[in-house]
Amino acid sequence: xxxxxxxxxxLGLAISGMTDPARVLGFLDVAGDWDPTLMFVLGGAVVTNxxxxxxxxxxxxxxxxxxxxxxxxxxxxxxxxxxxxxFGVGWGLSGYCPGPAFASVSGLTLPLAAMLAAMVxxxxxxxxx
Amino acid sequence: xxxxxxxxxxxLIGGVLIGLSATWLMITLGRIAGxxxxxxxxxxxxxxxxxxxxxAFLLGLLxxxxxxxxxxxxxxxxxxxxxxxxxxxxxxxxxMLVAGLLVGVGTGIGxxxxxxxGVCGLARLSPRSMAATLVFLAVAVxxxxxxxxxxxxxx
Numbered sequence: 001x002x003x004x005x006x007x008x009x010x011l012g013l014a015i016s017g018m019t020d021p022a023r024v025l026g027f028l029d030v031a032g033d034w035d036p037t038l039m040f041v042l043g044g045a046v047v048t049n050x051x052x053x054x055x056x057x058x059x060x061x062x063x064x065x066x067x068x069x070x071x072x073x074x075x076x077x078x079x080x081x082x083x084x085x086x087f088g089v090g091w092g093l094s095g096y097c098p099g100p101a102f103a104s105v106s107g108l109t110l111p112l113a114a115m116l117a118a119m120v121x122x123x124x125x126x127x128x129x
Numbered sequence: 130x131x132x133x134x135x136x137x138x139x140x141l142i143g144g145v146l147i148g149l150s151a152t153w154l155m156i157t158l159g160r161i162a163g164x165x166x167x168x169x170x171x172x173x174x175x176x177x178x179x180x181x182x183x184x185a186f187l188l189g190l191l192x193x194x195x196x197x198x199x200x201x202x203x204x205x206x207x208x209x210x211x212x213x214x215x216x217x218x219x220x221x222x223x224x225m226l227v228a229g230l231l232v233g234v235g236t237g238i239g240x241x242x243x244x245x246x247g248v249c250g251l252a253r254l255s256p257r258s259m260a261a262t263l264v265f266l267a268v269a270v271x272x273x274x275x276x277x278x279x280x281x282x283x284x
Contacts, residue, residue, distance in 0.1 A: 001157040006186035008150035009162065009244075010193015016143025017136060019194050020216025028273040035133075037140040042247055044144025045151070049252035052152025062159035069159050070253070071240070076260050083239020084246070088265035090231030092272025095219045097243040098236060099164040101229075102187065106195045107215030114222045115229035122233015123169040129238060 001064055010103050016041045019104050021095025028092055083126075151249050158182055163245020164190070165236035235265075 017023045017037055026035030061067055091097050094115060096104075101116055151162040160167075160182070170176060171183040198214050218225060236242040239261055241250065246265075250258020 002154065002160075002182035002185035003189040003192075005150045005154040005157070005162060006189020007192050007196075008146050008153065008189075009186075010190040011196065012143040012146030012150060012193070013190075014143070014194035014197040014214050015146065016140045018143065019214060021219045022216050023136075025219055025273055028269050029277055030270055031274055031278050035136070037133075037136045040137050040140035041144040041147065042243075044141045045147040045248045046251045048145045048148025049151045049248055050254075052148060053155055053252050056152060056156040059156070062155070063157050065157070065159045067159055068155065070161065071250075071255065071257070074256050076257060079238045080240065080257055080261055081264050083235045083237065084261040084264035085235070085268045086231050087235030087239055087242060088268025089272050090228040090233075090235060091243075091265060092269035093220065093231070093276065094225055094228035096228070096232070097164075098168060098232060099190070099242070099244050101232075102164060102168060103190050103194050104215045105191055106198065109218055111218035111220060111222050111225040115218070115225035115232075118226045118229025119233035120169075120172055122230045122235070123165075123173050123237045124233075125230075126169075126234050126237020127173055129234075 009099065012041075012045070013100055013103050018100050019107075021100075023095075024097075024100070025092075025095040028095075147244075147248055148252070151244075151252070154186070161245055161249045162186075163241050163249060165242040166240070166245050169233075169237060239265075 013019050018041055023035055023037055026033065027038035056062070057068070087097075094101075096112075096115060098119065101112065101119065104112060105116070154160050154162045167183045167186055171180055171187070194214055220228070232242075239246075241258065241261060243265075246258040246261040251262060
């Protein structure tokens with residue numbers, strides 16, 4: 001089940017061009033030759049998933065698990081916003097967020113390997129701060 | 130600004146597939162399709178009895194682009210050719226090390242990335258995810274502006 005989800009996700013990233021950092025950076029570069037593709041990707045994903053989640057939540061529990069595991073917090077705090085800001089800098093520098101970075105492993109380059117290794121180090125650091 | 134209709138359409142198709150992926154993971158296993166959480170937790174915590182689905186998801190995530198490449202990029206990929214499905218990194222090793230560290234620490238303490246907060250959190254109308262998504266999008270836009278138009282770098 002999870003494999004199918006991952007496959008759909010990876011297909012979506014590749015078909016939409018999100019495994020190409022140049023396209024992602026083209027979206028973030030609002031003062032340059034702006035490329036709106038990412039807006040269609042995120043918009044298409046959120047709208048589809050909005051209706052999908054509503055359909056899923058009609059059930060008392062998932063098909064193959066005992067319960068839905070959803071985040072329950074609704075408050076904003078410094079860790080959330082500070083973390084998002086740090087992530088934004090890294091995303092803007094590289095054009096890679098974690099999904100496309102990992103999905104691009106089949107076309108691994110030295111800079112991408114460096115990024116993935118540093119990302120893992122970052123995750124370990126985040127658990128200690 | 131150039132609005133490339135083909136790219137926009139492929140973006141929309143890819144986006145719908147990503148949305149279906151997140152819905153599928155929720156309906157079948159009750160889980161949020163957040164890559165930083167799925168991968169980060171697997172590596173840093175190695176949760177017993179909670180790792181199998183993570184590995185399966187990640188294997189699928191790797192297969193997606195590989196399938197498009199094997200199909201010669203013909204599955205409607207924007208680039209339209211196998212060699213261009215996975216684009217070249219935007220920076221050298223040093224830049225990417227810094228970027229990777231920031232992405233790791235940031236998504237770690239901020240509890241999510243573009244998929245967890247963006248695709249899944251926005252669809253759940255979570256106030257935390259809306260705030261996080263606004264912040265990382267805005268900061269990324271400013272970062273690219275500084276790198277490309279203030280410093281004039283090649284990235």
